[in-house]
Amino acid sequence: MTGRDMTGPEMTGRVCLVTGASSGIGQAIALELLRAGHTVYGVARRVEKMEVLRTAGGHALGMDVTSERDLERVVATVVAEQGRIDVLVNNAGTAVHGATEEVPIARAREVFEVNLFGPARLTQLVLPHMRERHAGAIVNISSIGGEIALPLGAWYYASKHAMEAFSDTLRQEMGPFGVRVVVVQPGIIRTGFESDMPRQVREYSGSGPYAKLAEFSARRAEQSFEPGAKASDPLVVARAVRRIVEARDPKPRYAVGYLAKALLRLNRLLPDRLFDKMVTRNA
Numbered sequence: 001m002t003g004r005d006m007t008g009p010e011m012t013g014r015v016c017l018v019t020g021a022s023s024g025i026g027q028a029i030a031l032e033l034l035r036a037g038h039t040v041y042g043v044a045r046r047v048e049k050m051e052v053l054r055t056a057g058g059h060a061l062g063m064d065v066t067s068e069r070d071l072e073r074v075v076a077t078v079v080a081e082q083g084r085i086d087v088l089v090n091n092a093g094t095a096v097h098g099a100t101e102e103v104p105i106a107r108a109r110e111v112f113e114v115n116l117f118g119p120a121r122l123t124q125l126v127l128p129h130m131r132e133r134h135a136g137a138i139v140n141i142s143s144i145g146g147e148i149a150l151p152l153g154a155w156y157y158a159s160k161h162a163m164e165a166f167s168d169t170l171r172q173e174m175g176p177f178g179v180r181v182v183v184v185q186p187g188i189i190r191t192g193f194e195s196d197m198p199r200q201v202r203e204y205s206g207s208g209p210y211a212k213l214a215e216f217s218a219r220r221a222e223q224s225f226e227p228g229a230k231a232s233d234p235l236v237v238a239r240a241v242r243r244i245v246e247a248r249d250p251k252p253r254y255a256v257g258y259l260a261k262a263l264l265r266l267n268r269l270l271p272d273r274l275f276d277k278m279v280t281r282n283a
Contacts (some may be wrong), residue, residue, distance in 0.1 A: 029234075041058070043094070088122065094115065130178075143160045230258050
């Protein structure tokens with residue numbers, strides 16, 4: 001990973017706000033930043049699921065990323081208690097899987113509210129504090145799905161593509177103000193988040209014109225996370241975020257975890273139709 005690491009006392013005591021910190025990648029990030037000596041506020045809808053964060057010395061706040069009132073309250077609380085926010089990690093996310101034709105648009109809108117508009121509004125609330133101090137970092141946890149699209153995940157992939165475009169524009173705008181904007185693209189990570197995918201595709205598309213594709217995709221997902229599979233631990237993402245936070249000049253993007261770099265490379269190199277054939281063969 002490139003970027004010169006900052007060392008010494010100037011890097012201690014960063015005030016970090018991490019969304020989706022009750023489990024999986026978000027919890028791993030919050031705990032890793034705590035271990036590095038930073039002050040960490042973890043937020044999630046269910047405060048009771050963040051007891052491990054409290055026990056480790058962090059702060060736990062309840063927040064629904066789609067609630068304007070919650071977002072304003074959390075930012076005001078952190079600034080009141082710490083005087084600043086140095087790092088925002090937008091990690092909270094959701095997904096829906098099923099054929100594009102069959103997933104209700106209302107459900108698709110929910111995905112965009114959680115994966116794009118909520119984090120975007122939280123970013124808007126945090127930026128003035130960073131801009132005025134001419135310092136700070138926004139770390140957006142995307143996915144290899146921010147560049148790659150696969151069958152039966154149109155709305156999830158579209159939301160992550162949108163988050164990456166949002167991040168690119170934000171990085172260009174905030175550069176002159178000393179605020180760094182970084183995208184992290186996890187590959188296949190074992191978090192528990194993935195367990196809903198087979199259920200969803202069977203629910204929305206398990207019968208009808210997409211049934212064969214749905215069953216193939218569900219079984220492939222189950223195999224990717226069965227015991228002994230090579231899915232990465234969330235800690236690989238957490239360690240990447242820690243290095244980003246502590247780097248003077250981090251790269252705009254970091255692909256981490258099992259198959260992340262390989263799949264992104266294939267997507268970038270192969271013609272679209274050849275990539276389509278590769279991801280739909282045997283389906």
